[in-house]
Amino acid sequence: MAEAYLALGEAGTAAAWFERGVELARGGYPFGEARALAGLAAARLRAGDVAGARDAAGQAAGIAAACRFRLLEGRARAVLAEAGPGRLITGVGRRS
Known part of the structure; x- marks a missing residue:
């Protein structure tokens, strides 16, 4: 359910399901x-x-790295990179 809501752009509902x-x-x-933490991130x-x-991405990456879940670790690290230091959000999906 969470992935479906995220794909539909319902981030708040998706986050609740991932939680x-x-x-x-x-x-x-x-x-x-x-997996749930990476989706939550x-x-x-x-x-x-x-x-x-x-x-959430940091927690997901830590668990995934410890368990050698490389694809999940990559997903979590991708969110960390996208949410990198100094990122400002002016609207959903847009960077300033």
Whole structure:
């Protein structure tokens, strides 16, 4: 559901679904946790929450790197790069 909402541009709803996924996976299913955190990071970034995106992406990258989930690590690092230092958002999907 979360990925579908994100694809439809409903970042807030997607973030809520990804947060639920993190809750369900935390502590027992690292792949699911990293995947949900990476998705949460993308949703937060799209919604304009750069700090929240960095936080979720950093957590996702850490879990993925420790477990050698290279594709998930790459997804998380891509969000970190996009939300890099000094990024200013003037509108969803636009940079200034």
